[in-house]
């Protein structure tokens with residue numbers, strides 16, 4: 001495995017080239033290049049503050065809401081330049097983000113949240129078709145249609161946030177830590193839904209701290225460390241790599257040290273303590 005610059009083949013899809021992002025004087029990303037080929041699930045892994053959300057904001061055109069900006073480089077989708085475009089123009093090109101922390105409209109009902117996601121729909125018929133597809137993906141949203149979104153569980157809110165994004169019929173779905181804070185069973189359900197969404201033809205860029213789950217979903221992975229890409233490669237190769245398993249999956253670091261004659265078994269590193 002070449003862990004430094006193996007980009008997945010194919011130029012169509014989402015491409016990021018030599019991207020740098022600042023928040024005022026703070027540089028959050030530098031020299032980021034990555035590819036999300038059409039039809040793929042690609043994951044970006046990294047610990048707190050590595051720059052994962054910043055990358056998604058740069059792609060979705062939402063950096064300006066956080067007083068951030070692209071200082072160099074470019075983002076494009078199927079050859080069309082997205083960097084510099086407004087958030088609504090990016091959505092109109094089919095690139096839609098589900099933000100970290102769900103961010104559903106808590107005082108509105110489930111149904112109203114979904115309607116808000118369809119505001120850019122071509123016409124009523126395509127909005128109705130999108131709604132039908134979303135309710136097939138997330139039957140619980142049909143059961144809770146009239147409930148206020150703030151009363152849903154964390155997992156259900158995540159489903160609503162994803163469902164709302166799917167109402168815009170995205171060609172690329174940007175997912176920011178969809179399993180954060182969820183119990184393992186719910187996280188597994190979300191992972192299954194991501195698989196299903198992708199099987200139905202939507203390209204997915206998945207940002208995660210749950211490296212094991214993300215590597216099982218993705219064909220290609222990038223690891224961000226302090227704003228730069230530290231590793232990248234096919235997801236199965238990264239998952240099998242000793243370095244990645246030890247540093248990012250917390251597996252395989254059970255070596256024994258002799259300290260003053262006492263054998264100490266070091267615990268496995270926590271997932272992102274590298």
Ligand SMILES: Nc1ncnc2c1ncn2[C@@H]1O[C@H](COP(=O)(O)OP(=O)(O)OP(=O)(O)O)[C@@H](O)[C@H]1O
Nearest residue numbers: 023026028046047048049050051052053054055066
């Ligand atoms: N609105 C902001 N203003 C200033 N600095 C920011 C802002 N948002 C993020 N940063 C900084 O940019 C860097 C990258 O943050 P970012 O949120 O993208 O990381 P992350 O990998 O998504 O982390 P987490 O998993 O904690 O969300 C961090 O140093 C962070 O402090």
